[in-house]
Each structure stands twice: as structure tokens, then as C-alpha cells.
Amino acid sequence: MNYLDLRLRFAPEVRHPIHQFIDASDAVDRDVLVHGNTLGDEDTFLFYVVGDRNPYAAALAAAESVIDFEITEIDDRSFYTFLKQQRPDVDEAMFAAFQRTGVIVVPPIQFLPDGVATLTVVGEAEALQSTLQSLPAAVDVTVERVGDYDWRQSLFDPGLTDRQREAVRAAVDADYYAVPREGSIEAVADTLDCSTSTAAEHLRKAEAAVMAAFCRLRDYE
Structure with missing residues (x-):
């Protein structure tokens, strides 16, 4: 479909x-x-x-x-x-x-x-x-x-690329976003099989897209 x-x-x-x-x-x-x-x-x-x-x-x-x-x-x-x-x-x-x-x-x-x-x-x-x-x-x-x-995506869709989604999933699984932070960018890079600078760039772009989409969503309230 x-x-x-x-x-x-x-x-x-x-x-x-x-x-x-x-x-x-x-x-x-x-x-x-x-x-x-x-x-x-x-x-x-x-x-x-x-x-x-x-x-x-x-x-x-x-x-x-x-x-x-x-x-x-x-x-x-x-x-x-x-x-x-x-x-x-x-x-x-x-x-x-x-x-x-x-x-x-x-x-x-x-x-x-x-x-x-x-x-x-x-x-x-x-x-x-x-x-x-x-x-x-x-x-x-x-x-x-x-x-x-995918109807679930339509609920909140920041428009991430496949690679950005992989980076976010790797960061969550590695407890990179835990408070206090327990995971490292190195762990994300290992999962993605890329350099730490590339992993960090994927996360920065993903985070920017998520925050922008969240603000657009809040505009409906």
C-alpha cells in the first residue's frame, strides 16, 4: 500500500x-x-x-x-x-x-x-x-x-532518513539519551559501523528534525 x-x-x-x-x-x-x-x-x-x-x-x-x-x-x-x-x-x-x-x-x-x-x-x-x-x-x-x-508514522513524522532513524534507534538502545547519560557516541558509531563524527552528525540532524516537527505539532494545540 x-x-x-x-x-x-x-x-x-x-x-x-x-x-x-x-x-x-x-x-x-x-x-x-x-x-x-x-x-x-x-x-x-x-x-x-x-x-x-x-x-x-x-x-x-x-x-x-x-x-x-x-x-x-x-x-x-x-x-x-x-x-x-x-x-x-x-x-x-x-x-x-x-x-x-x-x-x-x-x-x-x-x-x-x-x-x-x-x-x-x-x-x-x-x-x-x-x-x-x-x-x-x-x-x-x-x-x-x-x-x-504506515499510520503510526503519520501520528508524528519528522521526516527522518533511514540512516537518521538507525542512528536514533542505536542511541536509544545504547542509553545515549538516558539521564544521566550512560551510553556514548562511540557505541552509536559501532552499531552504525561509521566514525564517531558521522554518527554525531546523523544524530544532530535527526534531533533538529524531531524538534522542528514537535513544534509544528504543538501549533495544532
Whole structure:
């Protein structure tokens, strides 16, 4: 079972009004589609948003495609948005590409400036290839990562290389991270069959990636 991490860039003429708002405003730091229901003629979505509530709500109210919405505060900088909307033509084509046997879209979907959306899809290789080929011309797609899907990895994925994962596992097994430290970098190097400087570099890069991913994860709270 394969997965693809995709980066979609919508052409300016087909961007959703809220996507245009994100491009033009500094009011939103994060806009994430957590869940969605696209059955029937209208779409129902739940978004997690970090930013200023009032400008975001004003943009929703001004969007002709948005039928109704409700905002639920989490704290002074984050909130949920539950909305219903009429489906834009580009979304109709997008959903047709992804809603096929052998393909699953794994939430969340994150919306970024410059008309970009990032998402993960899981499925059979042939069906995934058909999906990519069926995306509308107004949406440019980049495959950022390919691999065998593991749901556990999606819970917290710092994007380590295989060698960095080996280094971290060797360090944990050697009690390198014990308090007080009991293992040594030499023990890690022995397990990896490399020099101590190379082992230390693998660990530094892995630690940097883990901390950055942890901070991104905390941004959802």
C-alpha cells in the first residue's frame, strides 16, 4: 500500500475566496481542513484555523460560495470553522480525481499562501497514478514524498532518513539519551559501523528534525 505526499498549487483564477484571503492577508497563520463531507450538491467542512477570527469571519461572509458557517473559539488565536458551501467547478474536478476505487485521501489538508494545498493520499499504485493524471489543468501537482504507508508514522513524522532513524534507534538502545547519560557516541558509531563524527552528525540532524516537527505539532494545540 503506497502513499504520496502531494503539494497542489491552484492557479489564481480558480482559487477559493478564502485561499485568496490567505494570500492577501497576514491574519491567518494556519488553515487546515480537518474533516469534510462532499456527498450531495453541497460540501460540509471542518477547519482548524490559527489567526485573527474577525477578518477570517468577514472573508467567509463575503464569499458567495459559502452558504453558512459557525466559528467555535479554542483560545484567543485559534478556532474551528464549520461551514457549508456550494461546490466550485475546480473542486468538482478535484473530487472526481480523488474519489475513485483504490484511493483514500488522508486528512488533514493544509492550505498555504500562493494557492498551495498539501495532503496525503494512500492507495494502489495504478489508482494513484490515475488520480494524478486526472487532476484539472488549473492545479499544478508536485509529488513531495513516496513510500509504504504506515499510520503510526503519520501520528508524528519528522521526516527522518533511514540512516537518521538507525542512528536514533542505536542511541536509544545504547542509553545515549538516558539521564544521566550512560551510553556514548562511540557505541552509536559501532552499531552504525561509521566514525564517531558521522554518527554525531546523523544524530544532530535527526534531533533538529524531531524538534522542528514537535513544534509544528504543538501549533495544532
